[in-house]
Amino acid sequence: MATFEFLLQGLLVAAQPMNLLYALIGVTLGTAVGVLPGIGPALTVALLLPVTYQLDPGGSLIMFAGIYYGGMYGGSTTSILLNTPGESASIVTALEGNKMARAGRGGPALATAAIGSFVAGLIATLALAFIAPFIVKLALVFGPREYFALMVLAFVTVSSAFGDSTLRGLTSLFVGLTLACIGIDQLTGQARLSFGVPDLLDGIEVTTLAVAMFAIGETLYIAAQGDKGPETVEAVRGSVWMSAMDWARSWKPWLRGTFIGFPIGAMPAGGAEIGTFLSYAAEKRLTKHPEEFGNGAIEGVAGPEAANNASAAGTLVPLLTLGLPTTATAAIMLAGFQQYGLQPGPLLFATNPQLVWGLIASLLIANFMLLVLNLPLIGLWVKLLTIPKPWLYAGILLFATLGTIGANPSVFELGMLLAFGLLGYVMRVFGYPIAPVVVGLILGPLAEQQLRRALSISQGDVTVLFTSPIAAVLLVIAALAFIVPLILRARGRGEVLAQLAASED
């Protein structure tokens, strides 16, 4: 099959020494940042985006993908040892993992998380490689109206389908869409919402917004909670190796988690969190040791961690094949592509196959690196958890501003950073989700472009948006994803959806 050929060529690209180095830097940074409580992969990629202006596109994209995978691995360490998930997709891991650590079984918990992540990452990345060409073929028949419908679906699922409030999700989305209007209109060259300020003509930088919302907003929010007493880091006692019993109980959850997580990540349905919750529920139902659930069942760590990594790979399917980001991290990676003038989508597979397949192949390599980084070197990462909060957050803000200053050392840009940081803080206080703002900012202009193209072709006839079968089906799904949660919440079943909230990664 041609896929193997492409994958082999990709491996040749990925195995170049410089690309291996970028992958290694990526996974190391990703793990380190994933381990730190409070910062997720979205923020790490946003921070590093300006730093990589000088690098070549292939190398820095490989690095970003490594950061994404590494962040997913690192998050499990935090939730197992600290009970403070570093990223939202690891919340479920904390349920059983932290109990295991308190019972002195932290080693096997970390091992099953790492090996499960590896198994899931491997299978899901291969699945990505095999599914991508089919979706690319499918996407070639997509016209502007189908793309527009797809983006509407992504808007709905990211903002209002999950989370505890349709209203707040939609408000976040429209804040993002409003910000997206700022700057010069792509089709007519007219300045919109820039109020004569030259700095605004280029629009709002995605990285500035993401760094401000995630890093500064989060720091302000944590600081405003006051001191809640010291958090206890569970020491890793005993061996990190799993017993035969642990292996026997882990391998099925790994595989089940992978097959739950990957499709969910691949659909334009938002974050990795949903898959982890479903996997946890499945393991709880299927386990032979129901009494252990809630007290540290290894299945409850193995399944969700696998699901988490599988959906991270799944997210790359719509991103690479359709140019459609479904999570905040994917949105920022899309900004990374755009920084080099590349637009992910079916055309990229045709025009730049080396880059795409090199990226996919480097994910396989990154997975092996992560296994090595996370098992023997686990003690090193645990030390990161002991950095006192004042220094940790002072350092986070230092690096957060560093990226913006490196891109554009102007008072105006830093002022925007501060203003969006305050906005991010206020939104957190009132429970507004952050991811829809970032996704709205980056996807808004693309959606507008497709809409206006579709309507230009039809000479202003709006019904054309619904007359293509694919577009109609996508819009119906989007409408269902909007209405069904509203009904569920009205009937008081909202807690389930609130738990599935796609908050930031």
Added chain:
Amino acid sequence: MNKGNTPSVETRRPDRAALIIAAVLAVIAGVIFWDVSRLTGLAGYSQVGPTTVPYVIACCLIGLAIWTAAEGIRGDFAEREPQQFGPVIWIVAGLAAQMLLLNILGFSIATGILFALTAGGFGKRRLWLTIPIGIAFSFFVWVIFAKLLQLSLPAGPFERLFF
């Protein structure tokens, strides 16, 4: 560790906060209407120009404002935890100081002050100790990123002592 300058302020009237948010959303919508109405609607033959999408967004914002206000009046708007504003002021002061001082004093000093004030927000209030630590650390970062990675970070008098 963290004492906080002001006692924790509890917002007791959730209604009012929701109404303020609704008002802000409505004002944003108004600004969009005002700004976009000045654009000539270069719509061409499709009646869809640069003004169409902003108008749609503004209409949706007004809808969301009404919805928010309704939830606020019924009192089922978001619950929230009490916030301490002392630490927030420390950190915002740090960011503002960095913003204003960056191009005058250079990266290390401006960012060092940000570093110290952020640590202050989390309870490390001994500025005579934290500012030098912050400047030293920022200088170290400056050397790595500006000299090794060729990122353009503004230099000030402190950096010029060395390079």
